[in-house]
Amino acid sequence: MDNNPNITVTNEWDIVVARQTGRDLAKSLGFGEVDQARITTAISELARNIYLYAKTGKIELRKASEGDKVGIQIISRDNGPGIKDVMKALEDGYSTSGGLGAGLPGVKRLMDEFTIETSEGKGTMISATKWKVL
Numbered sequence: 585m586d587n588n589p590n591i592t593v594t595n596e597w598d599i600v601v602a603r604q605t606g607r608d609l610a611k612s613l614g615f616g617e618v619d620q621a622r623i624t625t626a627i628s629e630l631a632r633n634i635y636l637y638a639k640t641g642k643i644e645l646r647k648a649s650e651g652d653k654v655g656i657q658i659i660s661r662d663n664g665p666g667i668k669d670v671m672k673a674l675e676d677g678y679s680t681s682g683g684l685g686a687g688l689p690g691v692k693r694l695m696d697e698f699t700i701e702t703s704e705g706k707g708t709m710i711s712a713t714k715w716k717v718l
């Protein structure tokens with residue numbers, strides 16, 4: 585399979601495609617089923633946020649490596665409104681849309697590395713990496 589799949593997210597079906605593509609890549613990298621579930625959940629939440637808040641954006645999936653470690657990196661990019669208060673957005677229960685506010689804190693918990701760059705009016709880039717347990 586393509587080792588660097590990019591999925592443009594503009595509708596709900598694209599969220600399903602991103603999930604499935606992520607599951608396939610995680611499987612091909614040797615992640616077990618529990619980690620595959622964590623990774624696909626993280627992809628779903630990031631893709632759903634793109635769809636809800638930015639309307640359109642991209643999910644990029646990458647094989648990650650560092651020394652002997654192998655992992656998967658999920659990069660979410662959009663040119664949407666950005667996040668006003670990032671610290672709050674990473675807290676459980678904070679939502680500007682009447683949601684549960686569980687998405688971003690969940691992604692942070694499910695993955696090993698998490699970085700977010702956002703700028704009001706310009707967009708948001710979130711990177712989340714999961715390493716395979718050796």
Ligand SMILES: Nc1ncnc2c1ncn2[C@@H]1O[C@H](COP(=O)(O)OP(=O)(O)OP(=O)(O)O)[C@@H](O)[C@H]1O
Binds near residue numbers: 634665679
């Ligand atoms: N890509 C994005 N662009 C702009 N704002 C975002 C983006 N992703 C998240 N946010 C903001 O961060 C808040 C928290 O996101 P989070 O995914 O944690 O919760 P939620 O989407 O509101 O609810 P849930 O994901 O639990 O259904 C959102 O309510 C929204 O204001």
Ligand SMILES: [Mg+2]
Binds near residue numbers: 629632633686687688
């Ligand atoms: Mg969300």
